Amino acid sequence: MPKTLASKLWDSHVVRQAPGEPDLLYIDLHLVHEVTSPQAFEGLRLAGRRVRRPDLTLATMDHNIATSRAEAPDEISQLQMRTLEENCSAAGIRLYGVGSRHQGIVHIIGPELGLTQPGMTIVCGDSHTSTHGALGALAFGIGTSEVEHVLATQTLPQRRPKDLAITVDGDLPLGVVAKDVALGIISKIGVAGGRGHLVEYRGSTIRDLSLEGRLTVCNMTIEGGARAGMVAPDDTTFAYLEGRQFAPRGAAWEQALDHWRALVTDEGAAFDHEVVIDAGGLEPYVSWGTNPGQSVPVTGRVPEPASETDERALRYMALKAGTAIQDISLDRVFIGSCTNARLEDLRLAAAVVEGRHVHPKVRAMVVPGSMSVRAAAEAEGLDRVFLEAGFEWREAGCSMCLGMNPDILQPGERCASTSNRNFEGRQGAGGRTHLVSPPMAAAAAIAGHLVDIREFEGGAG
Amino acid sequence: MTPFVRHSGRVAPLDKADVDTDQIIPKQFLKRIERTGFGEFLFFDWRKDPNFVLNRPEYEGASILVTGPNFGCGSSREHAPWALQDYGFRAVIAPSFSDIFQANCLKIGLLPVQLPEATVRELMGAGDVTVDLDRQVVSADGVDHRFEIDEFSRINIMEGLDEIGLTVRQESAIAAFEEKRPDWMPALG
DSSP: OOOOHHHHHHHTTEEEOOTTSOEEEEOSEEEEOTTTSHHHHHHHHHHTOOOSOGGGEEEEOOSSOOSSTTOOOOHHHHHHHHHHHHHHHHHTOEEEOTTOTTOBOHHHHHHHTTOSOTTOEEEESSGGGGGGGGGTOEEEEOOHHHHHHHHHHSEEEEOOOEEEEEEEESOOOTTOOHHHHHHHHHHHHOTTTTTTEEEEEESHHHHHSOHHHHHHHHHGGGGGTOSEEEOOOOHHHHHHHTTOTTSOOHHHHHHHHHHHHTOSOOTTOOOSEEEEEEGGGOOOEEEOSSSTTSEEETTSBOOOOOSHHHHHHHHHHTOOTTOBGGGOBOSEEEEOTTTSOSHHHHHHHHHHHTTOOOOTTOEEEEOOSBHHHHHHHHHTTHHHHHHHHTOEEOOSSOGGGTTSSSOOOOTTOEEEESSSOOOTTTTSTTOEEEEOOHHHHHHHHHHSBOOOGGGSTTTTO | OOOOSEEEEEEEEEOOSSOBHHHHSOGGGTTOSSSSOOGGGTTTTGGGSTTSGGGSGGGTTOOEEEEOTTBTBSOOOTHHHHHHHHHTOOEEEESOBOHHHHHHHHHHTOEEEEOOHHHHHHHHTOSEEEEETTTTEEEETTEEEEOOOOHHHHHHHHHTOOHHHHHHTTHHHHHHHHHTSOTTSOOOO
């Protein structure tokens, strides 16, 4: 019987199946960070259990670290980070902590180290674990009780979600990038549209995206309500992986390739639901409200509220219906996060910024997703482009995506952000977030207001 | 986990769709390394509004939250159900829950009850209700509303079973699976 990619990934990881019970899935890689793990390790200790497979577990620090060496995290953050160090050391788990050249946002470092590979199951106590599906892995976010379950058993009991195909076909118009594909999908299906499903992204637009672009699209899967999103591995995936630190080599690489090439949805396999999107109709998107589904094309206007949720969002965002998106002026610009802080994102932003200067009213920062991204960007001079334009160039971390660290918006500040969530207070209590792509964020920093990258001189190049 | 069999209590209506976990427990409170003590920070920013449901005297002591669809979307933080439970909620009734939030609730015995939107709306004004997991009904004003929950979760929560303990019993199946894992898969050994 023909199978979907998700079914192949799922079925090949079932350790035990019993009528009426969830499937017991084997987990190939467990990523751990400082915020959602301490209670899990404590639970293990209280129950007298050990970490079953420290060799399939990797820890990093990203959520509450400071992104400037001159700043120190608060004391509670420091305790949380120390706790991670102690837990990893006691369990024999490798930790890429502050000061490591591999440190970075957990969803940036997995792929860049070559740890994220096709055909794997990957979990992490973080909803953006969906990112890793871009390489053809089954990857999803879990809660702390589940973190404890995986630490103890390397497995997780899970009910099989349904299959949702999101097909995007056609060439992307000029100025439209992977982030716009993600926002376009969510504004179509809504923030709950993918609930209860595993998403497979298909179609020529997805095939033509770089691996980094696919990571951006899969990253935002959770914002459409689905726990996991994936793209079937292909030559783009294999070219990205080959030679990376943890990628197989030699004969093992060939063996792996044979296996990976079979990881596609079979002809005739059925999905429970399908959504089709015409890439030609996509535009650069901007979120106007307090969830990612509340997004419109940059050429649009703040819409008339259609619900109490919309009205509340307008009040929180201090926006009036009918305002042209491009008339919205900004205080801050943030280029970073597990959505958009890879080398390609920084290149796209730098190309817009080069030779220009950040608007005097705006404070703008670039936070590379990992220390490796930072080093690679510096090797090609991107740091100088940003610094000369008046951006701050910071160390790797989650930074202002979630404001658990010194990088936060002040109440009332308005920010164009390449991150993934515009929830109330997400970037700092009272802060107002507009989600955009890296080139759109870069152009907004220069203009001092939201602006259409396609009309920004040289911007859509 | 806290076992749940039957609970009668006052309803607190939070008539909003897509309530995200950033609202349930904002990020500045995720830095604790304990599982307890989150209740006082539940809905931290919304509680600054004196008219917010949890600030109103008629809902004081409420132990059943009744709310809109897609409750608990966004971040996977289990701190959200911890905060609800620590505040005193034993069950949350909604037309739908986000996937990760629902899974997190089931692990700690905060009962997520899914009912049709019209029923949920009715229950928002019900005052006192009884949630009976044994019979799978929510009773209000003498009317029983049946809800569905998978049998595995139902038994686990009623008995407060240690799910990790159940999985540990599958050790031989796990070990057998590991024997067959391909060599080229990465390990940090």
